[in-house]
Amino acid sequence: MTSSSGAEERLATAWQSPRGFPGVLSEVNNQPIGKRFMLTAFAFFLLGGMLALLMRVQLAVSDNEFLGPQTYNQLFTMHGSTMMFLFAVPFLEGLALYLLPMMIGARDVAFPRLTAFGYWTYLFGGLIFYASFAVGAVPDAGWFAYTPLSGSRYTGLSGDFWLLGLSLVEVAGLTAAIEIVVTILKFRAPGMTIGRMPLFVWALLITGLMILVAFTVLLTATVLLELDRALETRFFDPRHGGHSLLWQHLFWFFGHPEVYIMFLPATGIVSAIVAAFARRRMIGYVLIAAAMVVTGFVSFGLWVHHMFAAGLPPLSLAVFTASSMLIALASGTQVFAWIANLWGSAPRFDAPLLFVLGFIVLFVLGGLTGVMIAIVPFDLQVHDTYFIVAHFHYVMIGGVLFPIFAGLYYWLPKMTGRMLDERLGKWNFWVTFIGFNLTFFPMHVMGFLGMPRRVYTYPAVLELDWYNLAATVGAGLLGIGVLLFLIDAARSLTHGAAAPADPWKADTLEWSVSSPPPPYTFLRPPRVADRHPLWFPPEENEGESQSPPGDSAVERALAAMTAAPVEYRATLVTDAVEARPQAIQYLPGPTYLPFWAAVALTIAAVGVLGKSYTLAGAGAVATVIGTIAWIHPRDWVSQRVLGSGIAEKAGLPMFPTGARATGWWGMLGVLAMLASALGALVYSYFYIRLFAPEWPPAGTPLPEFGMAGAAAALAIAAAVAQGVGWRSVRRGAPRIVIPALAAALLCGLAFVAIEAFELSRQRFSPRTHAYGSLFFVMHWFVIGLASLGLAMGGATLKQAIHESDGRPGYLPLMIELSAMHAVFTAIAAAVVFAVTHVSPWVI
């Protein structure tokens, strides 16, 4: 960092956020938003922990009436939901959003406004969740909300609180996933090839990709259940052709990967700490990365092992047993690699490493019981007992919470600039470790002795009082452990020693900047030539690296970006595999738009909650308007960007297209989500069709091809027209662009009109039968897609007219993204047509 302090100050000004309340609402920078995510998630963790303590008091002795069954059900539902949805994933996402740019050598994440939107959506979703206490409608159908118990017949308003609060949190999770994936793929420092990414970054990349699929399926499922509850559709209603088990399939298709969505980042934390404390090159780097790739895939193939007791064909169960057992290979590989790294390395046993060692012990125990319950006959014996409670707490607390504490002790000095107290840290570890084992180890035995889970009390005749009392005392100790951490963290803020830039002598880039880091993170973007960039800086790797340190193009880009630009925020874009400089990315500064968009979305959810559909509609419209205002291209931005001259200095473009553009990758992420939603709908259709005695149901004619086929053809025509427009921009023939975009818009409008007409003339409704529910919702899905396409197409046409004088700007990327969406819409329309109109004739 060799620039003058004046340049540094100007750069800091560009990255500074407004102070006070306006700054709170308009902040978009990854560092404060990441910290907010973590703080909010930790607050929810404390709430969820208190609920657990109340439950343990209830269970301390037999035949206890301290809480009563109804309150127990509520606390048990809120505890599980809080820990799974409001704590673990958001905390890890917050840690990722905070650390990622620092770790990979970037100045911010790919879509700063989306980060802010995600945070507000998460906060509002969590508040809706807990507002249920204020109105006396606390969710009580379990954190898994099995139907029919969670249907409107058995669960009132509390079910809506669960579904709508959760939906907002899922939206937040999805936005963070897109951020994480695109940031990793496009913002890595020059030289940080995929073979040199820190293992924490590898873990986050795979986690982000998993969230895109898994959370979308859950979001789809929660929307379907809310439709059942609010509009009386019939997806999960067996009396009208629906199927209760469909919910379990969709929920667990999300639910099992969710375990690994929490676990993989935790293993990334462990790998980072193990490397830093062992102070040697990571042994088994490739094996750990390969294990994470395998885990990412195979975790999607395990969902049925949550349903071994649900009456599925034994052959299905056997297939899933195999993958459930073999995923232990991947987890075991990582465990052996960590042990190999620590073996003989003489590390200092500071608090981060103690929590890592505790993690290894507890996770191995949880993994072993996981392999046991992957075996169907064993699972059938213990499925509804405390053995399962013991297993998943060993995995969740041992496998996720311990690494989180390790990470906090490791990275808090970077975030706050203050060291934590090592003595308190060790006390925290031992109290937490002993308390945890005292709480959960006896539960294995309790399970064997027949203690049923999810039940508010147990009879004295089971003779389980001593085990339960021990578990309750252990839970108290666990609570004291958390309290010790809070005391340590609070004490460090006022009395902690000042943290140096690299207190652990660690290897990754975040330790090269001051503690706490400046808002722009890096004055000069770093260059990387090794997996351990601080231990083996580029100058020591002359002649070895793939991008030679002296590479003039790289040096030119880095020089141009040193303490620059100062007129606006920007970072370097590199290619996804080799991390070679490709472009400079303009990054937006503070704005209220993400906050207002999140408020509008929350109003829509509250409208549905209160059955005030006018309010819900108003909220939805405001969300759309807010989003359009947010993404609408602005001339002053392009003028300022082009006027700064940095592109010429760096020799890189500022308005790239294709795989060079972050927007292109963002759109790819959105399309992956939409494809997952479509897949979940198609699966639901055939699952319900499988169990239907007659399809379509009696009295419903087979669908006609005519109008729907024409609509699908129009969707394809719209995609072709968009494609023609895109090609003409690429070939520099702009006069065809406007007619092509206008034709695409007309085709899209005709598609929506015909689809709407086709639905209006059906002699059944979404309420008559599950067939009608599926038929309508699948077509609503493509109408929604097409409407989004019309908005994008309209904006692109407007931009094409605006840029028809040949000025450089956003048009090439806008038309490319619009075309990508149009192609997906055409594919979705064809799939929906094939499923709803062709398949009933064939199957």
Added chain:
Amino acid sequence: MTVESGQGRAALWFGFLGGAFAWTAHLLAAYAIAEFGCFGGLAGHSWGGISAVAWSIIGVTIPAVAIAVAAVWIAGRAAGEFESNAGELERTDSFLARIGFYSSGIFLLVILAQTLPVLFFLGDCR
């Protein structure tokens, strides 16, 4: 094979992701056949004393195994070539090849393990 050539790069990515693709396709197919076949009446048909459900799973396993084996072989061969040529383990092509070799190997194992139960359910779905 050089990684700079389009063919070499395609082979490298196939080695990296081929096993994952084969496993995903196999799991989806095996699940669909078991679930929909057993409930949907496919189990009622048999040939040579083996139910149509079992035949179908065996049928989808053969190409899945072939793809996974090919991925392991291609990734393994590429890893050997790149490392002997460049001698640097952090090279992206070498990294991709080795990660593909390990992960495709595990995916191959999982595919075989997933097919093993079929041997116990040759006759029907019960």
